[in-house]
Ligand code: ADP
């Protein structure tokens with residue numbers, strides 16, 4: 235544990251989207267910290283609010299249809315109060331971003347060189363010569379063979395894996411202390427995924443950046459994360475060190491996610507889905523706003539097992555779980 239201030243501290247963050255005349259929280263009272271040199275994974279099914287959390291941190295929401303309250307503290311700033319001009323200084327320079335689809339993150343009409351150089355022009359006082367060297371150094375650092383040649387190419391001339399490396403190079407270009415990666419490997423095949431994760435790990439060793447790694451894949455988490463926050467329906471339902479979460483998962487949702495992970499010692503296709511809890515995250519308008527949001531997905535657990543207003547409870551030094559239902563939880567058809 236570090237003794238100083240965390241790199242990023244989020245307190246009671248709410249991000250609500252307007253649907254017709256009402257606002258609905260897609261991120262609902264989220265609090266967490268990110269330390270230097272740490273990979274914090276955020277996991278949860280599609281629709282649980284992970285991307286909204288990421289885009290709120292980097293200020294990518296339109297104030298006309300979004301309400302944001304709470305604190306995203308970075309240095310002495312609450313980022314949610316910043317105007318666009320100030321946010322532009324933070325993005326790229328202090329917080330690097332890597333999103334799921336590298337093609338949409340890149341400009342199809344600009345060479346790779348120009349796109350990486352753009353951030354350096356905007357955020358640094360480097361000379362042209364220094365920028366050139368830095369671009370080639372970055373391409374090399376993210377494992378792109380033949381940087382000279384690739385620098386002159388356009389995004390469509392590269393494979394998906396290479397494009398994602400370019401996006402990572404752009405995110406790293408100004409050596410930001412914080413990196414937010416939202417499903418950075420989802421669009422890539424398994425081998426490339428592993429390479430990209432290795433790369434993030436290795437780059438972090440070198441730069442000491444704090445990384446928020448968003449994924450719905452617990453295999454990715456097991457391989458990379460130091461700490462994990464599990465999100466369901468806009469809320470953090472469990473947060474723990476990665477080791478603790480994998481050895482001692484508590485929340486029914488976490489336990490279901492873990493059960494659904496393919497085991498390497500399990501025969502493929504055999505009994506894999508037996509314990510997965512059925513259902514999906516309800517849509518934003520239809521989220522339960524009272525009681526345990528996961529209750530509807532575990533109807534065989536009696537109502538009394540849930541808290542009326544579930545809060546996060548500390549169950550071990552670095553382990554927090556929402557609601558009391560985990561104390562009485564068992565998978566359907568299994569004894570308690
Ligand atoms: P995740 O990244 O975990 O899949 P998201 O943050 O993308 O989840 O979405 C969380 C919820 O917010 C979903 O119900 C989604 O439909 C809704 N949502 C996301 N963006 C918007 C938006 N701009 N306007 C309205 N609803 C949105």
Ligand code: MG
Pocket residue numbers: 284285286416
């Ligand atoms: Mg998402």
